[in-house]
Amino acid sequence: MNKTSNPAELAEISKRVRRHILEMITAAKSGHPGGSLSATEVVVTLFFDIMKHDPANPKWKDRDRFILGKGHACPVLYSTMAEAGYTPVDQLTTFRRLGSIYQGHPDVRFIPALEASTGSLGEGLSVGLGMALAAKLDGSPSRTFVVLGDGEIQEGQVWEAAMFGAFHKIDNIVCIVDYNKIQLDGFVKDIMPLDPLVDKWTSFGWHVIDIDGHDINAVQKAFHDAEAVKGKPVVILANTVKGKGVSFMENNPKWHGSAPSREECELALKELA
Amino acid sequence: MAVSRKYELKIGPATREAFGKALVELGQKNPNVVVCDADLSKSTMTTFFAKEFPERFFQCGIAEANMVAIGAGLSAAGKIAFVSSFSAFVVNKGFEQLRVTAAYPNVNLKVVGTHSGISIGEDGPSQMSIEDLSLACNLPGFVVMAPCDEVSMKACIHLVADHVGPAFVRAGRSKAAHVYEAGAKFEIGGSNELLSGKDVAIFANGLLVAEALKAAEQLDAAGISARVIDLYSIKPIDRAALERASKECGAIVVVEEHLKDTGIGTRVAQVCAETTPCIMEFVGVDNTYAESGTPEAVIEKYGLLAKNVVEAVHKVLARKK
Numbered sequence: 001m002n003k004t005s006n007p008a009e010l011a012e013i014s015k016r017v018r019r020h021i022l023e024m025i026t027a028a029k030s031g032h033p034g035g036s037l038s039a040t041e042v043v044v045t046l047f048f049d050i051m052k053h054d055p056a057n058p059k060w061k062d063r064d065r066f067i068l069g070k071g072h073a074c075p076v077l078y079s080t081m082a083e084a085g086y087t088p089v090d091q092l093t094t095f096r097r098l099g100s101i102y103q104g105h106p107d108v109r110f111i112p113a114l115e116a117s118t119g120s121l122g123e124g125l126s127v128g129l130g131m132a133l134a135a136k137l138d139g140s141p142s143r144t145f146v147v148l149g150d151g152e153i154q155e156g157q158v159w160e161a162a163m164f165g166a167f168h169k170i171d172n173i174v175c176i177v178d179y180n181k182i183q184l185d186g187f188v189k190d191i192m193p194l195d196p197l198v199d200k201w202t203s204f205g206w207h208v209i210d211i212d213g214h215d216i217n218a219v220q221k222a223f224h225d226a227e228a229v230k231g232k233p234v235v236i237l238a239n240t241v242k243g244k245g246v247s248f249m250e251n252n253p254k255w256h257g258s259a260p261s262r263e264e265c266e267l268a269l270k271e272l273a
Numbered sequence: 274m275a276v277s278r279k280y281e282l283k284i285g286p287a288t289r290e291a292f293g294k295a296l297v298e299l300g301q302k303n304p305n306v307v308v309c310d311a312d313l314s315k316s317t318m319t320t321f322f323a324k325e326f327p328e329r330f331f332q333c334g335i336a337e338a339n340m341v342a343i344g345a346g347l348s349a350a351g352k353i354a355f356v357s358s359f360s361a362f363v364v365n366k367g368f369e370q371l372r373v374t375a376a377y378p379n380v381n382l383k384v385v386g387t388h389s390g391i392s393i394g395e396d397g398p399s400q401m402s403i404e405d406l407s408l409a410c411n412l413p414g415f416v417v418m419a420p421c422d423e424v425s426m427k428a429c430i431h432l433v434a435d436h437v438g439p440a441f442v443r444a445g446r447s448k449a450a451h452v453y454e455a456g457a458k459f460e461i462g463g464s465n466e467l468l469s470g471k472d473v474a475i476f477a478n479g480l481l482v483a484e485a486l487k488a489a490e491q492l493d494a495a496g497i498s499a500r501v502i503d504l505y506s507i508k509p510i511d512r513a514a515l516e517r518a519s520k521e522c523g524a525i526v527v528v529e530e531h532l533k534d535t536g537i538g539t540r541v542a543q544v545c546a547e548t549t550p551c552i553m554e555f556v557g558v559d560n561t562y563a564e565s566g567t568p569e570a571v572i573e574k575y576g577l578l579a580k581n582v583v584e585a586v587h588k589v590l591a592r593k594k
Contacts, residue, residue: 065350108378114348117378120369126339127374130346130354133331137307137352157370160339168331 001085005049007216013042013083018245018272022080026265028096029105034255036076038240041214043068047133048146050223055085058113060108062140065115065131069124070178071105071151073255077114078102078132086113109261122155124148125175129165129233132173144173145228148269151183155194159204165233168203174226175206175235184256198236206235210220213238221245245270278488280467282450287541289387289444290478291423293318293429296355300326306434307347309333309356317357317387326455339383341367345374348381349559353434360386360402360443368408373432375439383433384409389445390530391575392480393560394447394568399527404557405589407535409441410508416440416461416509419537421482424453425505432461443479445530447568450483452503462509473586474518477528478504481556481577485528499546499586506577507528507537515541516548525533528582533557552592554585 004010017040025031043066047053051064068077075095082089087101094100101110105119115125127145135142148158165173179197181188188194201208207229211218219238226234242256243249246268249260260268279533282284299306300322307329307408313322314332323330333340335359344356356363363386365372375382409417416436420426426444433440452467459465468489477485482503489499500522502514517523525545527538538555547549563575572578 045308058308061351116346117373120373123342123370126342126370127346127349129346129453130343131350132346133343134347134352137329157336157342160334160336161342164333164336164339164343167334197501 003048005220006221007086010041010045010048010193013038013048015081015272017044017076017079017161018211019269021075022260022265022268023244024075024079024092024095024102025259027093029259030096031075032072032077032244032257033075033199033249034182035070035073035149035178035180036243037075037246037249038213038242039076039178040244041219042147042176042238043076043176045216045219046123047084049220051145055113057087062142064142065144067072067128067146068118069105070121071118071144071150073149075105077106081113085108087111097242112267121149122157127163128169128173128218129161129223130169132236133268135172136170142172145176146173147176149183150177150179150181150188151191153177153194154199162191162204162206166221167270169231170233171230171232172196173254174223175233177235177237178240179237182242182251182253182256186253189200201235205232207232208235208237210237211239213240214244280452282452282483282486284448285451287448287510288420288422288426289316289318289446291426291558292385292387292430292444293321295427296322297325299430300329303353303434305351306355307331307429309340309344309354311335311337311358311362313358313556315372316359317385319357320585325501326467327488327512333522337366338370341370342374343378344382344477345370349378353381353383355385355500357385357387360389361400364402364405364408364441369396372411375452376414378530380439381437382439386440386441388446389443390445390479391571391577392445392447392530392568394571395565397565398562401563402469404535405443405534406421406507406531406537410540414439415508418506419443419478420505421479421503422449422452423479423502424451424457425459428457428459429505432459436461436489449480451453451529452486459505461509462506462511464506464511464514465503466500466514467503468499468501470498471522472498473524473526473589474500474502474522475526475528475582475586476502476537478507478537479530481530482578484579487579488586491579491583492586495584497590504537505565507540510540510544512544512548515544519549519551523551524593526556526582526589527553528556530577533559552589554589556581556585
């Protein structure tokens with residue numbers, strides 16, 4: 001795979017990933033476009049710039065690890081991993097079909113290069129902390145990155161994990177909250193508000209970095225700054241737009257979990273040409 | 274191994290204590306073994322490991338769901354992680370995490386639930402685990418074991434540590450009678466015939482193995498020959514031993530410190546139905562929660578003593594005629 005730190009190239013890859021996301025969800029006639037599109041810059045920047053990993057040797061012992069806590073956003077993960085060379089790009093449109101490696105939520109049985117099977121919200125951070133702890137015990141330089149949804153952190157287990165990470169000073173993990181302000185039933189503020197979110201994570205003992213999650217320069221800087229933090233875990237609050245990149249999907253709860261029609265997909269792809 | 278002998282059933286350490294000591298042996302043997310506990314290490318006896326290997330022991334606080342998933346992460350990254358708490362907490366509160374972070378991705382996690390059954394006594398039903406074996410059997414790929422004494426617990430802990438894949442082991446709070454001599458053999462998917470007999474086969478595990486043995490002695494005095502089998506491996510289950518018992522004895526009694534509607538009795542009945550059906554009776558907690566009391570009083574009130582086993586045997590033999 002061709003890694004790059006060039007923001008323009010990362011933006012180009014993000015655009016391709018967004019197109020894949022729309023194509024695969026349209027073909028499947030189901031899936032979660034909104035939260036896949038909102039997390040695109042974060043996931044692409046991790047796989048193509050920040051993380052030390054090797055698609056030709058996915059079980060490399062000292063690799064950095066990635067867990068998508070918000071497993072329903074797997075189209076962004078599958079598309080990025082396919083672009084990186086882990087899995088076939090031309091099979092992305094088999095998403096959600098019987099026998100496809102691109103299961104409805106990430107499943108290690110079908111793609112062994114995935115680090116965790118997710119889909120039940122609130123568990124990914126704990127699993128990531130366990131992996132980060134194992135790396136510390138082994139004296140490995142491996143870092144672990146976990147992307148959570150904002151609705152996901154309504155789960156109590158996330159805060160159990162937050163306490164654990166701070167108490168055990170697990171500083172080789174970075175948690176990213178894809179803060180797109182929308183969940184299935186509507187706007188987060190109307191379902192179960194999270195603010196003040198910086199204060200919450202800070203009071204749980206985490207170093208908080210608050211950024212625009214679509215600004216690739218800011219995303220890159222956040223990951224570099226996170227690496228310099230020692231003795232405590234880091235959370236990046238990535239302020240994002242649900243449905244980012246497709247005008248009619250942006251900021252609309254409808255696109256949390258519904259697939260575009262073929263016509264809507266064509267309109268969307270034109271915007272991402 | 275057919276046996277005809279007298280069991281002294283001398284009181285020995287609790288199986289949780291044997292578990293704690295086995296963990297230390299494992300820790301000495303394998304630097305990859307790590308242990309997590311949820312603020313009950315002095316009760317689960319993981320404290321022995323914590324003292325010996327503090328750098329490999331992780332205190333999770335009172336947060337069992339998180340602990341299970343932390344353990345799954347450690348295991349997925351190459352460790353042999355043991356997570357332990359009271360069975361009622363680690364299995365019930367951690368069930369969703371056992372399912373999605375351990376069973377579904379087939380992670381090499383080891384779960385040990387102590388204080389199982391109703392014999393914990395005074396603490397009462399909120400701490401009594403009477404559904405853990407059933408829940409653990411609802412996790413595809415999990416090995417599920419319930420040893421009865423010090424020797425068998427130590428053996429089972431070493432077995433599950435060597436096994437690659439998720440496992441649940443059930444331990445008790447109260448002191449457990451010695452059933453086995455050092456060096457006895459155990460295997461995943463095995464069982465041990467502790468007494469040979471031909472009229473009825475009694476399957477038991479955990480603390481009730483001792484009650485089954487006492488019952489067999491009383492039955493022997495009444496001229497009834499009872500085979501007693503320690504069914505310490507619940508999943509996989511020893512199908513051959515079940516089929517043999519069904520064929521040769523023609524009547525089975527299952528004895529367990531668990532809800533009788535969903536415990537090992539249902540698994541025994543299923544296997545017999547699939548192989549050689551026979552008549553059966555079941556001794557267990559009968560569709561209820563128990564209550565506080567001394568362990569002896571609670572066990573007696575809820576019908577898990579040797580005399581209840583004897584009654585069940587008479588019942589099944591009456592049906593056999």
